[in-house]
Amino acid sequence: MPETHAASATDSKVLAGIYVFCAGLIGVLLASGYFEREVLRLHLFQSLIYVAIAWLSRRRSKWGYAIGIAMAAEWNAYNLFVSNFICAGFRQLELLVRGDRMTHPLLLFGALAGLDHFGLLACLLWAYIRLPNKRYRDVFIFLGGAILVTAYFLGIVALLWPQFLPRLKAYFFKS
Secondary structure, eight states, rough: OHHHHHHHHHHHHHHHHHHHHHHHHHHHHHHHHHHHHGHHHHHHHHHHHHHHHHHHHHOOOOOHHHHHHHHHHHHHHHHHSSSSSHHHHHHHHHHHTOOOOOOOGGHHHHHHHHHHHHHHHHHHHHHHOOTTTOTHHHHHHHHHEEEEEEEEHHHHHHHHGGGGHHHHHHHHHHO
């Protein structure tokens, strides 16, 4: 019986981590939307992804883990390797720490969101690993989650911030 109690306490801590990182990402989205009004509506709809991740994770749903892992991995991959948003955020943080004047303080949101996504990714992977009912066919849930979150994100970008589509198109359809 003690093993069940320990597993339960660990599961609660992992779930709390998922909640904290989802709330952090929603906070970053809303704060950046406040300062950059042109992305506020997009960020409100993007926040729904993190609400869904938290809610589905509470239910120990593989779909919640899949959507969250896909969102965190896709967002960090794009913002590390294509847009350099995360690295630019850390450069601004470095200026702040050194006591220099930041040139683009809003880029700090990139560093915060990157860290939150890495934390969320770790918690979601840990939560999935701890599930007792893992199956080989879960790979289809993870593929479906990736397709679902990508389609939702591209859909809200197309509707709410279409000026970003050429940048995404260049990323996905390099010639």
